[in-house]
Amino acid sequence: MRVGEDKILSGRKVAKAVESDLSKEVERLKDLDIQPGLTVILVGDNPASEIYVSYKEKACKRVGINSTIINLPKNISESDLLAEVQKLNEDNQVDGILVQLPLPDHIDDEKVIATIRPDKDVDGFHPINVGELMINNKGLPSCTPRGIMEILARYNIELEGKNAVVIGRSNIVGKPMATMLLHQNATVTICHSRTKNLAEYTKNADILVAAVGREKFVTADMVKEGAVVIDVGMHRTEEGLCGDVDFEGVKDKVLAITPVPGGVGPMTIATLLKNTLTACKERRG
Amino acid sequence: MRVGEDKILSGRKVAKAVESDLSKEVERLKDLDIQPGLTVILVGDNPASEIYVSYKEKACKRVGINSTIINLPKNISESDLLAEVQKLNEDNQVDGILVQLPLPDHIDDEKVIATIRPDKDVDGFHPINVGELMINNKGLPSCTPRGIMEILARYNIELEGKNAVVIGRSNIVGKPMATMLLHQNATVTICHSRTKNLAEYTKNADILVAAVGREKFVTADMVKEGAVVIDVGMHRTEEGLCGDVDFEGVKDKVLAITPVPGGVGPMTIATLLKNTLTACKERRG
Numbered sequence: 001m002r003v004g005e006d007k008i009l010s011g012r013k014v015a016k017a018v019e020s021d022l023s024k025e026v027e028r029l030k031d032l033d034i035q036p037g038l039t040v041i042l043v044g045d046n047p048a049s050e051i052y053v054s055y056k057e058k059a060c061k062r063v064g065i066n067s068t069i070i071n072l073p074k075n076i077s078e079s080d081l082l083a084e085v086q087k088l089n090e091d092n093q094v095d096g097i098l099v100q101l102p103l104p105d106h107i108d109d110e111k112v113i114a115t116i117r118p119d120k121d122v123d124g125f126h127p128i129n130v131g132e133l134m135i136n137n138k139g140l141p142s143c144t145p146r147g148i149m150e151i152l153a154r155y156n157i158e159l160e161g162k163n164a165v166v167i168g169r170s171n172i173v174g175k176p177m178a179t180m181l182l183h184q185n186a187t188v189t190i191c192h193s194r195t196k197n198l199a200e201y202t203k204n205a206d207i208l209v210a211a212v213g214r215e216k217f218v219t220a221d222m223v224k225e226g227a228v229v230i231d232v233g234m235h236r237t238e239e240g241l242c243g244d245v246d247f248e249g250v251k252d253k254v255l256a257i258t259p260v261p262g263g264v265g266p267m268t269i270a271t272l273l274k275n276t277l278t279a280c281k282e283r284r285g
Numbered sequence: 286m287r288v289g290e291d292k293i294l295s296g297r298k299v300a301k302a303v304e305s306d307l308s309k310e311v312e313r314l315k316d317l318d319i320q321p322g323l324t325v326i327l328v329g330d331n332p333a334s335e336i337y338v339s340y341k342e343k344a345c346k347r348v349g350i351n352s353t354i355i356n357l358p359k360n361i362s363e364s365d366l367l368a369e370v371q372k373l374n375e376d377n378q379v380d381g382i383l384v385q386l387p388l389p390d391h392i393d394d395e396k397v398i399a400t401i402r403p404d405k406d407v408d409g410f411h412p413i414n415v416g417e418l419m420i421n422n423k424g425l426p427s428c429t430p431r432g433i434m435e436i437l438a439r440y441n442i443e444l445e446g447k448n449a450v451v452i453g454r455s456n457i458v459g460k461p462m463a464t465m466l467l468h469q470n471a472t473v474t475i476c477h478s479r480t481k482n483l484a485e486y487t488k489n490a491d492i493l494v495a496a497v498g499r500e501k502f503v504t505a506d507m508v509k510e511g512a513v514v515i516d517v518g519m520h521r522t523e524e525g526l527c528g529d530v531d532f533e534g535v536k537d538k539v540l541a542i543t544p545v546p547g548g549v550g551p552m553t554i555a556t557l558l559k560n561t562l563t564a565c566k567e568r569r570g
Contacts, residue, residue, distance in 0.1 A: 110420075110422065126416070127413050127416030127417050127419075127420060127422065127424075128412050128413045128416055129416065130415075130416035130419045130420055131411070131412030131413055131414070131415035131416030131417075131419065132412050132416075134412075134415045134416065134419050134456070134460055135395075135412060135415055135456045135460075136456075137395065137412065139412075160479055161479050161480065161481045163481075169467055171419070171420045171421075175419055175420075175464070175467075178475075179460070182454055182460075182475055182477075185477075185479040187474065187475070187476050187477070187479075187480040187481070187486065188474065188475050189472065189473065189474040189475075190463075190467055190472070190473050190474075191472050192467075192470075192472070194445055194446050194470040194472075195446065195472040196446045196448075196472070201472065
């Protein structure tokens with residue numbers, strides 16, 4: 001896959017290629033009598049969470065990972081939830097543990113995440129995995145930024161010495177994204193809601209990652225001619241799904257851009273599967 | 286302390302103020318029969334390391350922290366060193382453990398650091414402390430960048446919305462520095478050896494942190510009029526000590542600048558003391 005052939009960076013295609021590799025690995029593990037397993041804990045009945053969890057379940061099936069969903073009532077106590085996580089920590093058949101966020105208000109997300117065994121933390125949210133990423137060690141990386149790096153790699157997009165700008169500084173996208181780009185030798189700027197003159201930064205970006213959480217926030221006048229634009233947003237509007245980038249306005253100006261849907265989203269899930277296999281191989285492969 | 290009164294940001298003065306606060310805390314802990322303790326492990330006889338360790342010992346004495354230095358031979362095995370760390374992990378009188386780097390080549394630094402109990406890791410190098418910093422949680426922060434933040438705070442230097450540029454991406458200065466500036470709402474760029482057109486970034490910086498490791502690397506033409514410049518470098522030359530910034534050339538152009546010596550260095554040590562007290566209070570205070 002090369003830019004030029006197609007300026008639309010298809011996360012869907014890359015995800016297919018990744019999943020095909022993973023399926024082969026699952027086959028190899030079968031020969032060792034190992035069946036990789038991901039367990040997702042879903043608390044309450046948030047409709048969006050239910051949809052995300054069902055996507056993850058289907059993706060596991062596609063590559064042959066054993067997927068289990070544990071539904072817990074929304075009034076579950078924090079200590080009961082932590083006990084559930086502990087059980088999974090000790091279960092040898094469980095390679096990946098994912099607690100679907102958000103959790104009800106009476107539960108401390110961070111406490112729950114910190115209770116997951118780091119080597120089963122396939123979301124890459126445990127502080128030790130965050131730290132390992134920061135110092136460029138092995139560990140389980142956050143799925144969305146890792147998936148974006150995979151898109152950039154498979155499309156042979158050069159990062160060394162490039163001016164990369166990330167809009168957004170969340171713990172699950174913006175900050176780890178900046179770190180990963182830095183480790184690939186890009187010069188990296190993190191912008192956010194308090195940034196003044198945002199367009200002055202984005203207009204100079206060779207690589208622009210939008211993780212803002214606002215519909216069509218990045219417009220053509222904010223983008224450099226020939227840039228590579230990665231859109232992390234996902235919004236449901238009356239006209240259908242859209243991202244943080246005004247795709248129609250921007251696409252003619254850029255070298256390459258991820259669409260919404262079919263861009264970053266599928267790669268987040270493919271990376272979750274990959275993390276589950278990595279966790280499985282590291283622990284018992 | 287305010288800029289304008291004096292454009293030279295005296296890390297020495299800030300360190301004195303910090304140490305004075307810490308001395309009072311040590312007194313309060315004495316009333317609880319608690320004597321905070323820092324233990325430094327020094328392997329081999331690297332002369333620079335011996336000097337650094339002696340500075341740390343003197344600083345402990347100034348504020349009343351009990352300081353112990355364990356000298357180990359340079360041919361000590363990795364497993365013996367790890368056993369030494371384990372002993373300190375379990376010693377209730379030891380609040381802070383610091384293994385002076387660099388270690389001899391046959392020893393894996395990262396393994397040693399990861400063996401230190403995170404709540405005694407007063408250098409802030411353990412992956413879990415790195416991760417906690419990244420997600421803006423409590424934890425023991427890396428001393429040099431934390432010391433710089435203290436200088437900026439005590440001189441009332443506004444960071445929100447400012448364009449901050451960090452040159453250098455080490456695990457102990459560049460990356461945590463960028464993270465701390467980001468958490469104070471600066472827009473942050475990390476530059477490094479692979480950055481192209483470095484001056485284009487630095488010339489726009491309101492806050493410029495030089496952690497390059499090269500003598501007088503940052504010259505006046507690279508600095509914005511009215512910037513705040515922080516010099517992390519420390520080089521011994523025939524004309525005496527100098528930093529990563531050409532101090533004489535730059536000082537007239539800027540709003541404020543840290544000198545070398547007397548700038549960042551004393552704050553690194555003051556923060557080590559502060560981390561030791563924090564560790565003491567968290568664990569047994």
